Amino acid sequence: MKKLSIVDIANELKVSKTTVSFILNGRAKEKRIGEDLVERVTKYVEEVGYKPNSLAKSLRTGKSNTIGLMVEDISNPFFASIARLIEDRAYKNGYKIIYCSTDNDTQKTRELISMFRDRHVDGYIIAPPEGIEDDVEQLLKDGLPVVMFDRHLPKVNTDYVEIDNLFSTYNATRHLIQQGYKNIGFVTFASSQTQMLARMQGYKDALKESRFAPVVKEIVFNQDEEMIIKPMMAFFKKHQDLDAVVFGTNHVGTCGLKVFNTLGIKVPGDMAVISFDDYDVFKLYSPPVTAIAQPVEEIADNVITVLLKKLNTKGGSTASHSIILKTNLQIRGSSSGLKID
Amino acid sequence: MKKLSIVDIANELKVSKTTVSFILNGRAKEKRIGEDLVERVTKYVEEVGYKPNSLAKSLRTGKSNTIGLMVEDISNPFFASIARLIEDRAYKNGYKIIYCSTDNDTQKTRELISMFRDRHVDGYIIAPPEGIEDDVEQLLKDGLPVVMFDRHLPKVNTDYVEIDNLFSTYNATRHLIQQGYKNIGFVTFASSQTQMLARMQGYKDALKESRFAPVVKEIVFNQDEEMIIKPMMAFFKKHQDLDAVVFGTNHVGTCGLKVFNTLGIKVPGDMAVISFDDYDVFKLYSPPVTAIAQPVEEIADNVITVLLKKLNTKGGSTASHSIILKTNLQIRGSSSGLKID
Incomplete structure (x- = not known):
């Protein structure tokens, strides 16, 4: 079969080369090209069997129109919804x-970056584990834009989109104190990532202001949920004086609710509850669970906007943005005030 | 800098070429190579700056050790957990x-297959939308293995892993009938995919046996949840005689619970509930929701086992497997029997 070029297609259909190119690169909507024309071009292309090899094209143009996105764990609803958006x-x-x-695994992340690189990815969006500083530096040095989200690497000067973690848990803990709770625990995953340290700090700051003592449980992450629930069960059995708890992530919060169901701990009667991250489990629980809602749409919007700006700036400026977004404390039944006896 | 080969590295460190190759290809764990040795090799490789280009390698060996996985929607917990496993x-x-x-979008899926192809993906795992028969046929013709899951394309002869959808909803509906329910609805997404047709049929078969009339609501999928909740709200307002409902997917089920909360419909007092797919929302709802649990680990295991077998068979046999797994009806409080007045 004769190998057709975009020019051949454009001549045959009497439309411009640019239009054909936009359509074949999936940019018809963006360029407001009418559906009739899109269908005429794609139909013809199917008939004549024109197949642009995008890797060959990317070698020629230096662009693959592909972005590599690395989340910690796609089965976590927070990352899954961000990825989707x-x-x-x-x-x-x-x-x-x-x-x-990435599984928060440094070695795996380095392999994945290298794989993306070999596949000519134009830009990178990463929720970084610790220890990949050199790899990210190398990408930046080679002119490949990197935007981080959810957390950042303090020693790497690149764009990132985050939320105000410290204020979020400070504010949530203050809310519990104002409702009359005095023995407030904080249960989270053991981590030295920026966002997790800030969440811990916000909780501690609020308690310190009111001269309450912190009661913290850090759980080592495990794929097997039973290995998260077990130590949490032991913690709540030991600290029967707790009257409220802040959970550091949605995953910890969900496991916490399971623990309460098993131990017969009533929410909020025996234990007031606030969790980081908002999702359907918290909305549909009885009573609904007060949650620190991350602005997932805004996070996604900002991440992609910053990255597209970098991708569209030839020889891109190296000035980097840090965008810190606000969370929203969704107050629900799980943190309503103590009954005064 | 002198370009090093794997042989140079092996000679320098006095280890075998194969060992170095396994380590650099991330197969050390699988080949039970000690951590000390792995560290020695990776450290040396970092020092000398050896960078295997895996795309160049894939052009040489014909293998990229990469698999393309296409789900319908990564923000759906069912697909997210399968993808993770x-x-x-x-x-x-x-x-x-x-x-x-894929968004169940035929055109987008075709573009994605073409992108994976240009990136030298070794094999494909696809939850297929309709209309991509020709693209899949072309992959198979070119010797690229394809395993489908969740649903299949009846006209394409390739491996797939599914569950027994018809029996699952038949069995769930029978359970409601045995509990004394007589006006049982079925609410699902409008679809002509194999798995969705089978779920509908199972429900209808069970009702027919008991000479009950089906009451079906098919909702057009929409990214905006409000557009799913609205028609469902109208449906339940109209059919006040329903005493039980089977939801066709986890997403429909979650929206249904939101509708019941808004309308003040009590579960199971006003309405018994069973949903397809099991996840935390259903486990933690009060009362916990009876669910048709898909064996996600088994599905993932079977998909990857079938695909690896194909990948490891040179010039692979064309015999295809259909693996149909059983679901598990998790009976919980939401479907407990009618009170006899």
């Missing part, structure tokens, strides 16, 4: 997203 | 997974 917005802008889970 | 198992076998959401 980023994918949507990227697709509307003519970019495809390929993603993978 | 497949990623885990693939990684342990020396394969990396890159994934993306």
Whole structure:
């Protein structure tokens, strides 16, 4: 079969080369090209069997129109919803997203960066584990834009989109104190990532202001949920004086609710509850659980906007943005005030 | 800098070429190579700056050790957990997974297949939308293995892993009938995919046996949850005689619970509930929701086992497997029997 070029297609259909190119690169919507024309071009292309090899094209143009997205764990609803929103917005802008889970594993993340690199990814969106500073520096040195989200690497000067973690847990803990709770625990995953340290600090700051003593349980993350529930069960059995708890992540919060169900701990009668991250489990629990809602749409919007700006700036400026977004404390039945006897 | 080969590295460190290769390809764990040796090799490789280009390697060996995984929507907990499990198992076998959401959009899926193809993906795992038969046929013709899951394309002869959808809803509906319910609705997404047709049929078969009339609501999928909740609200307001409902997917089920909360419909007093798919929302709801639990670990295991077998068979046999797994009806408080007045 004769190998057709975009020019051949454009001549045959009497439309411009640019239009054909936009359509074949999935940018028709963005460029407001009419559906009739899109269908005429794609139909013809199917008939004649024209297949642009995008890798060959990427070697020629230096662009693959693909973005690599690395989350910690795609089965976590927070990362899953962010990934979905980023994918949507990227697709509307003519970019495809390929993603993978880092598992917070430094070695795995380095391998994945290298794989993305060999596959000519144009830009990187990473929720970074610790220890990948050198790899990210190398990407930046080679002119490949990197935007981080959820947390950042303090020693690497690159763009990131985060939320105000410290204020979020400070504010949530203050809310419990104002409701009359005095023995407030904090249960979270053991981590020295920036966002997790800040969440811990916000909780401690609020308690310190009121001269209450912190009661903290840090649990080592485990894929097997039973290994998270067991130590939490022991913690709540030991600290029967707690009247409220702040959970550091949605995953910890969900496990906590399971522990309360098993131990027969009533919410909020025996224990007031606030969890980081908002999702359906918290909305549909009885009583609904007060949650620190991250602005997932805004996070996704900002991440993709910053990255697209970098991608569209030839020889891109190296000035980096830190965007810190606000969370929203969704107050629900699980943190309502203590009954005064 | 002198370009080093694997042989140079092996000679310098006095270890075998194969060992170095396994380590650099991330297969050390699988090959039970000691951590000390792995560290010695990776450290040396870092020092000398050896960078294997895996795409160049894949052009040479014809293998990229990458698998493309296409789910419908990564923000759906069912697909997110399957993706995570497949990623885990693939990684342990020396394969990396890159994934993306098809959105059930035929055109987007075709573009994604073409992108994966240009990136030298070794094999494909797809929860297929309709209309991609030709693209899959072309992959198979070119010797690229494809395993489908969740649903299949009846006209394409390839491996797939599914569950027994018809029996699952038949069995769930029978359970409601045995509990004394007589006006049982079925609420689902409008779809002509194999798995959704089978779920509908199972429900209808059970009702027919008992000579009850089906009451079905098919909702057009929408990213905006409000557009799912609204028609469902109207449906339940109209059919006040319903005493039980089977939801066709976890997403529909979650929206249904939100509708019941808003309308003040008590579960199971006003309405007994069973949903397809089991996840934390259903486990933690009061009362906990009876769910048709898919064996997600088994699905992931079977998908990756079938695909690896194909990948490891040179010039692979074309015989295809259909693996149909059983679901488990998790009976909980939401479907307990009618009070006899």
